[in-house]
Amino acid sequence: MAVAADTDANLLRLGGFSGKDIPEDDLLRACVHCGMCLPACPTYRLTGQEMSSPRGRLWLMRAVADDRLDLLDPLFDEQMYQCLNCRACEAVCPSGVHYGPLVEASRAQLEQHRPRSLSDRVVRRIGLDWLFADSWRLRWIVNLLRLSQRSGLTVLARKMGILKALGMADLEALTPAISRRALVPGNERWDADLSISPPRRARLFNGCVMGTVFANTNRAAARVMARNGSDVDVPVAQLCCGALHVHAGMMEEARVLARTNIDAFASSGDDPIVVTAAGCGAALKEYGYILKDDPAYAESARTFSARIRDFTEYLGERDLVPPTRTIRRQVTYQEPCHLVHAQRISRQPRDLMNAISGLELIEMKESSLCCGSAGIYNIVRPDMANELGDRKALHAMETTASEVITANPGCQMQVGASLRRNGSTAKVRHIADLLDEAYGGAKTKRSVIGNSAQHATR
Numbered sequence: 001m002a003v004a005a006d007t008d009a010n011l012l013r014l015g016g017f018s019g020k021d022i023p024e025d026d027l028l029r030a031c032v033h034c035g036m037c038l039p040a041c042p043t044y045r046l047t048g049q050e051m052s053s054p055r056g057r058l059w060l061m062r063a064v065a066d067d068r069l070d071l072l073d074p075l076f077d078e079q080m081y082q083c084l085n086c087r088a089c090e091a092v093c094p095s096g097v098h099y100g101p102l103v104e105a106s107r108a109q110l111e112q113h114r115p116r117s118l119s120d121r122v123v124r125r126i127g128l129d130w131l132f133a134d135s136w137r138l139r140w141i142v143n144l145l146r147l148s149q150r151s152g153l154t155v156l157a158r159k160m161g162i163l164k165a166l167g168m169a170d171l172e173a174l175t176p177a178i179s180r181r182a183l184v185p186g187n188e189r190w191d192a193d194l195s196i197s198p199p200r201r202a203r204l205f206n207g208c209v210m211g212t213v214f215a216n217t218n219r220a221a222a223r224v225m226a227r228n229g230s231d232v233d234v235p236v237a238q239l240c241c242g243a244l245h246v247h248a249g250m251m252e253e254a255r256v257l258a259r260t261n262i263d264a265f266a267s268s269g270d271d272p273i274v275v276t277a278a279g280c281g282a283a284l285k286e287y288g289y290i291l292k293d294d295p296a297y298a299e300s301a302r303t304f305s306a307r308i309r310d311f312t313e314y315l316g317e318r319d320l321v322p323p324t325r326t327i328r329r330q331v332t333y334q335e336p337c338h339l340v341h342a343q344r345i346s347r348q349p350r351d352l353m354n355a356i357s358g359l360e361l362i363e364m365k366e367s368s369l370c371c372g373s374a375g376i377y378n379i380v381r382p383d384m385a386n387e388l389g390d391r392k393a394l395h396a397m398e399t400t401a402s403e404v405i406t407a408n409p410g411c412q413m414q415v416g417a418s419l420r421r422n423g424s425t426a427k428v429r430h431i432a433d434l435l436d437e438a439y440g441g442a443k444t445k446r447s448v449i450g451n452s453a454q455h456a457t458r
């Protein structure tokens, strides 16, 4: 009962309860146990264990639902969190099992009832709840990290073994060079190239990591969209999409972020909302699902989700303005799971790369197999993540391409660290940066609207 009381108090603090998070019975029953998903599952391929497969995990969820297995059985906990939530199983399932929401609901069930250690609670509350729910705080922390990178403090701490002693060595290995300036929503906007008709309007979803660590990639994406005839705005008051919270079973926290984002984009009609992070795009497209039981937001959440476009999807919706520069280079493509499996977007990124004169796209083996990033999986489960990262790096290195192109910040960090660990000097880049280079870079007209006084918090 103490657990239930804690949970209710927490939900009240978050401003409401939107329904019980348990795997939905009809979604669970869709599985006919055919096993066709097994070869697609990274954890099954690594372990060869039935329990580590989608079918095995669905069996466990069913057993908990039927009271044949205790929710707090360690096997259930282990399997729900060993899963990468990469959704490769969903993409190949002939019965259309919607696996993502099932594993997310199972984690939410565990989150509500599982006793947690103090350190675990602190990491979740500070890392996910306190930090990602406030864009101003996040920018300050990222600025401090950047200062540490630029001043050489990070390198010094690594060499002295301080990062290892603090348990931060893996995290540091994943962190790329941070953009010089965060992109603050409401402060910058890009004007459409007026020679392209008809003109379009797009709203950029800034995101937490993309708007800070990879802010220059968001600027590159906006320039490419403007070059293709779109006015691009970055609406103020938007926050993190909540994907990490959904992955961690923190559904109510995710819903608070979802409502904030829906409100932030409400005044822009039905303009497309363009996203440069595959993981964010997949989460934003599911706002309609996670808020379906919220009478105040169910309808607006559905409308909002219908406006979401991945950057490559948006550009693929009409004829591309031919890139102006020739780039003589060999590249390979790493498919982000939440682009290819969750959003089923695979052709558009390849079409965009093939439109660049001189560029040679060499396909790597297992391009769509998870690289091990999977939200914070590579931080909390480095062993399996590194095994998948090494496998990805070796496949990329076999192609002899000098750049690995992707469309998600998590993949960019994980594949970059895996390549370095395996002695490769190949770069990992976002497809927006590659396209921006092909259009000549930062020549597109940009308006600077304000200063960083805009402060979005929930």
Ligand code: SF4
Residues within 6 Å of the ligand: 030, 031, 032, 033, 034, 035, 036, 037, 038, 054, 055, 058, 089, 092, 093, 094, 095, 096, 097
């Ligand atoms: S999830 Fe789909 S593919 Fe996998 S066993 Fe069930 S029905 Fe078959």
Ligand code: SF4
Residues within 6 Å of the ligand: 040, 041, 042, 043, 044, 052, 053, 054, 057, 082, 083, 084, 085, 086, 087, 088, 089, 090, 099
């Ligand atoms: S989401 Fe990925 S790791 Fe999880 S069961 Fe499906 S294929 Fe396996």
